[in-house]
Amino acid sequence: MAGEIPDLEAQVRTGTGKGAARQARRDGMVPGIVFGGDKDPLPINIPFNKLLTMLRAGRFKSTLFNMKVDGHEDVRVICRDVQRHVVKDLPTHVDFMRLKRTTKINLFINVEVAGADNCPGLRKGGVLTMVRPEIELVVTAADIPESVTVDISGLEIGDSATIKNVDLPAGAKPTIDRDFVIAQVSAPSGLASQSDDEDEEEVAADEVPTTDESEEGGAEE
The missing domain is CATH 2.170.120.20 (Ribosomal protein L25, C-terminal domain)
Structure with missing residues (x-):
């Protein structure tokens, strides 16, 4: 089993809908959702700077995380989607899927x-x-x-x-x-x-005419 599954800390997002998501962004957070695993979806917020650092590190969508949310059991998740601003290309929403042991x-x-x-x-x-x-x-x-x-x-x-x-x-x-x-x-x-030098020497040697070939050429002239 992999010994280094990185932790991903998040907060429960109070309220749903566009209004709560906008407030989260004003507070320097990125709204998200955790779904799957035969449990109800859990709205969350993740610190913007931390999420941006992980995204820039690469392979965010293929990394297994141990998500830690206050008041909830730790759960292993993997990112399934990151929505970005159409102009600034910065994360505006992120979706995570809970994983079963057989997933x-x-x-x-x-x-x-x-x-x-x-x-x-x-x-x-x-x-x-x-x-x-x-x-x-x-x-x-x-x-x-x-x-x-x-x-x-x-x-x-x-x-x-x-x-x-x-x-x-x-x-x-x-x-x-x-x-x-x-x-x-x-x-x-x-x-x-x-x-490479030896190969070049061999090629050059092959291109040099023999004595007989030189004499024959001279005779024809």
């Missing part, structure tokens, strides 16, 4: 690397590049992994590890329905440059 959701999960000490490519001076330091998975709310692991112990220089090399938790699957690269071992920049 399927899309989340970005960190990728950890195993087998680096035994990787032949790295031992030969190769450089590890994490193409996807995190991957988006479909998981259940009750079984969210803190991370997944990719094993690179068998990679040589030029080899890649794909999603097939990742041991995913039971019930989890990638949102991308194809094999894709997670990490790769590349040649160090110096070795790559040397290889």
Whole structure:
């Protein structure tokens, strides 16, 4: 289970309708609603500055939050919609959905690397590049992994590890329905440059005419 589900603090919004929403905005809050989970919808307010900071951090709609509201039990929620001002593009309303333990959701999960000490490519001076330091998975709310692991112990220089090399938790699957690269071992920049120079020398050598070809050309003249 993921150990770091961020808290999201909110306040109960007294009153409903446009009037209460406008007052919330004047007070520096963003009105919202929490729905689902076989419970009545709960009108809330969230501090504008805090919400804006989280939105700018990215992936707000794919992050699982532990919502804390005074007078109510903590509940896990995920954002389902953020309404914005048509001109200023600032948040004006936000919707959250309560999650049951069996609810399927899309989340970005960190990728950890195993087998680096035994990787032949790295031992030969190769450089590890994490193409996807995190991957988006479909998981259940009750079984969210803190991370997944990719094993690179068998990679040589030029080899890649794909999603097939990742041991995913039971019930989890990638949102991308194809094999894709997670990490790769590349040649160090110096070795790559040397290889390119050698290739250029080989091409240049192939373009130089042989002695026989030069003599034949001279005879024809």
